[in-house]
Amino acid sequence: MNDFITQGGFAAYVWPAYGISALALALLGFWIGHEYRQAKAKLAALATLERDAP
Amino acid sequence: MNARKRRRIAFVVSLLLGGAAAAVLVVSALQDNVLYFYSPSDVYAKKVSAGTAFRIGGLVQKHSVKHDSGMTMKFVVTDGARSVPVEYKGDVPSLFREGQGVVAIGRLDGAGLFQADQVLAKHDEKYMPPEVVDALKRSGEWQKGQ
Amino acid sequence: MPSLFEFANPKKFMDLSGVLLPWLVAATALTMAAGLLLGFSTPPDYQQGDTVRIMFVHVPAAWVAMMAYGVMTVASIFGLVNRHPLADIAARAAAPIGAVFTALGLITGSLWGRPMWGAWWVWDGRLTSFLLLLLIYLAYIALNDAIENETRAARASAVFAIVGAVNLPIIEFSVQWWTTLHQGESILRKGGPTIAPVFLWPLFLMALGYTFLFFVFWTIRIRSEILNRRARTLLEMRAG
Structure with missing residues (x-):
């Protein structure tokens, strides 16, 4: 377990590499998901508008 | 394939060739600096x-x-x-x-x-666990760095 | 007739991608979990020690960065030659994703270079051409956003993307053509890989996971843009 944390003395390089990768990909995922939900909501709102007001 | 599409393909090919030619020019101008x-x-x-x-x-x-x-x-x-x-x-x-x-x-x-x-x-392009290196050294098949 | 062709394909894309997406997400999660599990159970490398694990996130990021550009170039060629709106959307959707993977390749490489080479950064052929890839991505995104007219933006950025593709072989072969500090090719080389299987497996699984993740992100961005364009068409119909 201790070996896992210290990474043979390279913890200062190994963990940031994984941390930054995970964080960047997660943020990218959130942004892309947000974009998608926004697009969906906009289209749904327009479709209701279309149906209610002829 | 109509003439318009053929023209577009010729355009894309010229872009690729132009890009490659520019790269060759730049790289050869830089020569040793690269x-x-x-x-x-x-x-x-x-x-x-x-x-x-x-x-x-x-x-x-x-x-x-x-x-x-x-x-x-x-x-x-x-x-x-x-x-x-x-x-x-x-x-x-x-x-x-x-x-x-x-x-x-x-x-x-x-x-x-x-x-x-x-x-x-x-770094060279070799990736090996220490045990494999030991085994190679024992069998005499290890030529480090040469 | 051509207008029908143009309308039908985005719809087909929405149907097909809607079915495929959950499977793609599952494949991403599975390969990445397996890759991480294997990656953290390997012994340290005989020279790099535990920093060899940085390779499992560095190499896949660099691979996807280049693959994404390749995908963008192919989509740009289809956009220019076939004038298909879906191709324009696909090319544009790939750029920010590719840029993030390129940045990750640079950052993780730097975190490996400091303890191993003794430098965060050097201006050798490989590192410089890879930094150029990031700049090309950013310029592509800026160009695409700067032109108001959708079709014109797509044409101009497609031309830019195709010319910029010349950087891909430069990155790939830089370590053969010139002397570089960056090591040579370990996997796709004559005489087979020089990576022991115990490292090759996590590297392969992570690369596969990163590739799947790219396609997940790319698919969702294409879907968002199709929905946005539908909304715009609806608005224009109301206004007109």
């Missing part, structure tokens, strides 16, 4: 004058690393054909080892000794 380091043979062939800053790369010759008093160390960079002695003061990276690739940044002094300001280790 090389990150000179090998000891290059240093002899080009007759690099003393005092000119450049990078030298090769393997650290076996049994050539000598630590003087204090932080100063000496080693020999070789490419098999030619070799250049290097003097350096400071810490070396953890990959720095005899028989391993190395790049030193600095200049030649009047005596033909390379005075390095910085020493970088060059």
